[in-house]
Amino acid sequence: MSQGEPLTDEDRLPWLLQLHGVIQRERCSGRDGFVTCSALKRLYRQIMLHGSTALDQEIRPPAPPDVFFLFLHGDFSLVHQRMMSRTAHFMKADLLHSQFELLEPPLGDEENVLFLDIARDINDIALEVEKHIISLKPQPVKL
Numbered sequence: 001m002s003q004g005e006p007l008t009d010e011d012r013l014p015w016l017l018q019l020h021g022v023i024q025r026e027r028c029s030g031r032d033g034f035v036t037c038s039a040l041k042r043l044y045r046q047i048m049l050h051g052s053t054a055l056d057q058e059i060r061p062p063a064p065p066d067v068f069f070l071f072l073h074g075d076f077s078l079v080h081q082r083m084m085s086r087t088a089h090f091m092k093a094d095l096l097h098s099q100f101e102l103l104e105p106p107l108g109d110e111e112n113v114l115f116l117d118i119a120r121d122i123n124d125i126a127l128e129v130e131k132h133i134i135s136l137k138p139q140p141v142k143l
Contacts, residue, residue: 068112
């Protein structure tokens with residue numbers, strides 16, 4: 001990407017499998033974690049959730065309830081404008097078209113997705129994410 005060429009599925013696979021390992025390790029530790037990845041395709045998200053078994057199965061087990069995806073969506077012009085204003089980033093703005101062409105937005109049957117419009121204020125987005133995380137935590141039983 002730093003050379004102006006989009007990655008292929010084959011390029012992404014080792015990275016996605018590593019992220020699956022990180023997610024599993026953090027889940028088993030009982031700690032909270034936050035992983036960032038564009039996960040443009042449904043298959044990429046499935047690999048992050050289920051590892052290499054996602055490559056072999058058409059029907060996958062349900063997503064673990066303690067893992068969810070933030071789907072940050074916005075129109076091309078807004079994303080492009082923001083990319084043009086950042087400095088020292090490995091991905092060049094001219095690759096944005098390929099990213100939008102590859103994008104498979106989560107559908108209604110994908111579990112554990114929080115849709116967030118990037119045109120909103122960043123503080124509002126952060127507050128919504130925080131509320132979502134809190135809603136996933138078991139609530140203490142009141143006696």
